[in-house]
Amino acid sequence: MPAVFETDLALPNKRAGKVRDTYTLPPSTDLLGNPTSSRMLMIATDRLSAFDVILPTPIPGKGKLLTQIATFWLRWIEDQHLSPTHLITNELDLIPDEAFTNSTTRTMLEGRTTICKICKVIPIECVVRGYLEGSGLKEYQATGTVCQVPLPEGLTQADRLPEPIFTPATKIDHGHDQNIGFDQACEHVVDLGGRSLMETLRERSLSIYVAASAYAKDQGIILADTKFEFGFPVDDQGNITSHDPILIDEALTPDSSRFWSATDYQPGQPQRSFDKQFVREYLESLVASGQWDKSSPGPQLPDAIIAGTLERYTQARNLLVGLTH
Numbered sequence: 001m002p003a004v005f006e007t008d009l010a011l012p013n014k015r016a017g018k019v020r021d022t023y024t025l026p027p028s029t030d031l032l033g034n035p036t037s038s039r040m041l042m043i044a045t046d047r048l049s050a051f052d053v054i055l056p057t058p059i060p061g062k063g064k065l066l067t068q069i070a071t072f073w074l075r076w077i078e079d080q081h082l083s084p085t086h087l088i089t090n091e092l093d094l095i096p097d098e099a100f101t102n103s104t105t106r107t108m109l110e111g112r113t114t115i116c117k118i119c120k121v122i123p124i125e126c127v128v129r130g131y132l133e134g135s136g137l138k139e140y141q142a143t144g145t146v147c148q149v150p151l152p153e154g155l156t157q158a159d160r161l162p163e164p165i166f167t168p169a170t171k172i173d174h175g176h177d178q179n180i181g182f183d184q185a186c187e188h189v190v191d192l193g194g195r196s197l198m199e200t201l202r203e204r205s206l207s208i209y210v211a212a213s214a215y216a217k218d219q220g221i222i223l224a225d226t227k228f229e230f231g232f233p234v235d236d237q238g239n240i241t242s243h244d245p246i247l248i249d250e251a252l253t254p255d256s257s258r259f260w261s262a263t264d265y266q267p268g269q270p271q272r273s274f275d276k277q278f279v280r281e282y283l284e285s286l287v288a289s290g291q292w293d294k295s296s297p298g299p300q301l302p303d304a305i306i307a308g309t310l311e312r313y314t315q316a317r318n319l320l321v322g323l324t325h
C-alpha cells in the first residue's frame with residue numbers, strides 16, 4: 001500500500017498536525033434548507049510522531065487503521081450515551097470533486113477521512129490512567145504521586161491503580177504537553193467554564209475510560225491509559241453554538257493510548273503492547289548509543305521497525321474492530 005505522508009487539497013484552512021491534516025469543508029444545508037453545523041475534514045496520514053517529533057519515515061496504512069479504530073470508538077461512545085462526539089461521517093462522497101488535486105486524489109484518501117463538526121478546542125488534554133507506566137511510573141517512584149494524585153505505597157511497574165485517575169495536561173501548540181493539577185486546569189479554562197467545565201470533562205473522561213476498558217478487556221486489550229480532547233461546536237462564523245462539551249479528535253487509538261495484551265499481562269515489567277511503545281524502544285536505543293537526541297529531524301526507521309509497528313496496530317484493529325472492516 002502506498003504511504004500517504006502529506007496531503008494537498010484545494011480546501012481552505014489547512015492545518016497539518018503531527019499525524020492528521022485538517023481542512024474546512026464548504027458550508028452546507030440540510031434537507032430543510034437550514035445551515036448544518038460547520039464541518040471539518042480530518043485526514044489521518046501515515047506519519048508517526050514519537051517524543052513529539054514527526055519521523056521522516058511513514059508507516060504505510062497506519063492512518064487507515066487509526067481511522068477504523070477511532071471511528072469504531074466514537075460510534076460506540078455515542079451508542080453507550082457516554083458523550084456526544086464530533087463524528088459526522090467517514091463518507092468520501094461528501095468531499096467535492098474540486099477539492100482533489102494531482103498530488104492528493106480521492107483514491108489516496110480512501111479509509112482515512114473523518115468529517116466532523118468543527119469545534120473550539122478546549123486546551124486541556126484529558127488524560128486517564130488506569131495503570132502505572134511511563135511518566136506516571138517515574139513520578140510515583142520519586143514522590144509516591146502521579147500528577148499530584150497520591151497513590152498507595154508498594155505499587156510496581158504496570159500495576160493496576162486502585163481506581164482510574166484523571167490527570168489533565170495543558171495542550172501546547174508547539175512543544176511538549178505539561179501535566180498540571182486539577183485546580184490549575186480549572187484556572188487554565190477559566191474563560192470557557194472553569195471548574196464546572198473541568199468537572200464535566202473529568203466525569204466524561206473517566207466514564208468513557210471505565211466503559212471502554214471493560215469492553216477492550218473482553219477483546220484481549222488492556223487500556224492502560226489514554227488521552228481525550230473535547231471542544232464546543234461552532235458555526236461557520238466561528239461562534240460557539242453549544243456549551244455542552246463534545247468529544248473530538250481521535251479516541252482510544254494506539255496513538256493516543258497505551259494498549260497492552262491482556263493475555264500476557266504481568267505487572268513488575270514492561271508489557272507486550274499494541275501501540276507506539278515498540279518504536280519508542282527502538283528510538284531510545286538510538287538515544288542510548290548517542291545516535292539521536294530526541295530533537296527534530298528524527299531518524300529514518302528501518303524496515304523491521306516499520307513492519308513491527310504496522311503489525312501491532314493491525315492486531316489492535318483486529319482485536320477491537322474485527323478483521324472484516
Ligand SMILES: Nc1ncnc2c1ncn2[C@@H]1O[C@H](COP(=O)(O)OP(=O)(O)OP(=O)(O)O)[C@@H](O)[C@H]1O
Binds near residue numbers: 020086116118121229
Ligand atoms: N472537531 C474538531 N474541531 C477542531 N479541531 C479538532 C477537532 N478534532 C480534532 N481537532 C484538532 O485537529 C488536530 C489533529 O491533528 P493531530 O492529532 O495530528 O495534531 P497534533 O499534532 O496532535 O496536535 P497539535 O498540532 O494541536 O499539537 C489536533 O490539533 C486536534 O486538536
Ligand SMILES: [Mg+2]
Binds near residue numbers: 017
Ligand atoms: Mg493529536
